[in-house]
Ligand code: ADP
């Protein structure tokens with residue numbers, strides 16, 4: 001069953017830039033899709049439109065085969081991980097991870113606290129819940145932002161070059177961990193990258209985009225785990 005369907009989407013920005021031309025993409029449950037292409041080909045534009053963060057010029061985006069407006073914000077649970085961790089610097093890690101639950105007015109029952117513990121545990125941050133973001137390494141801050149994204153158990157995780165700001169070794173380690181989390185938990189992920197290596201190494205499907213005029217030019221299935229050596 002498709003989680004999300006993008007059909008014939010064109011996006012022209014106010015200044016006349018054509019960012020997407022006839023984009024079609026169906027995201028099925030359990031897929032790990034990489035959106036791959038050079039800088040400026042429209043990857044972020046497509047991801048933002050999938051997240052409901054940007055308007056289409058023409059075309060449709062459907063969630064569970066229904067219009068966004070029909071499903072409403074409760075029905076389309078998605079999480080977005082940005083290139084930077086975007087943690088609240090004045091709040092401890094635990095409070096940062098709790099944010100989406102607070103926005104849902106989940107309270108602080110034992111069940112809610114367990115969800116936070118599980119999310120921190122999942123990303124390897126057990127024991128760091130009372131730390132402030134500045135006390136953590138860049139990689140650990142990104143881990144915290146993944147925990148924050150997943151604490152509400154969203155149906156779809158969108159990541160926009162999430163580890164692009166990190167050094168290569170930390171990035172590789174986080175990529176391995178995201179791959180494992182996807183394999184273990186059956187998440188549905190769309191991941192933006194301009195690295196062929198990352199796309200092939202990580203995802204179950206590579207959607208290739210070309211610059212000018214922002215078209216999807218290829219769609220390749222990959223058997224994971226990709227042979228490592
Ligand atoms: P990518 O993520 O692949 O680098 P983007 O989706 O960010 O590509 O951008 C696609 C094209 O749209 C680029 O030419 C970019 O300059 C342009 N663009 C992106 N955002 C805006 C905006 N808010 N206003 C005008 N042009 C934009």
Ligand code: ADP
Pocket residue numbers: 135136137138139140141170173174
């Ligand atoms: P990563 O960010 O991918 O975990 P790092 O090289 O940044 O990798 O850190 C390696 C390990 O060192 C971390 O997993 C963590 O256990 C520990 N570490 C890093 N920074 C700190 C810190 N500020 N306080 C305590 N332990 C830390």
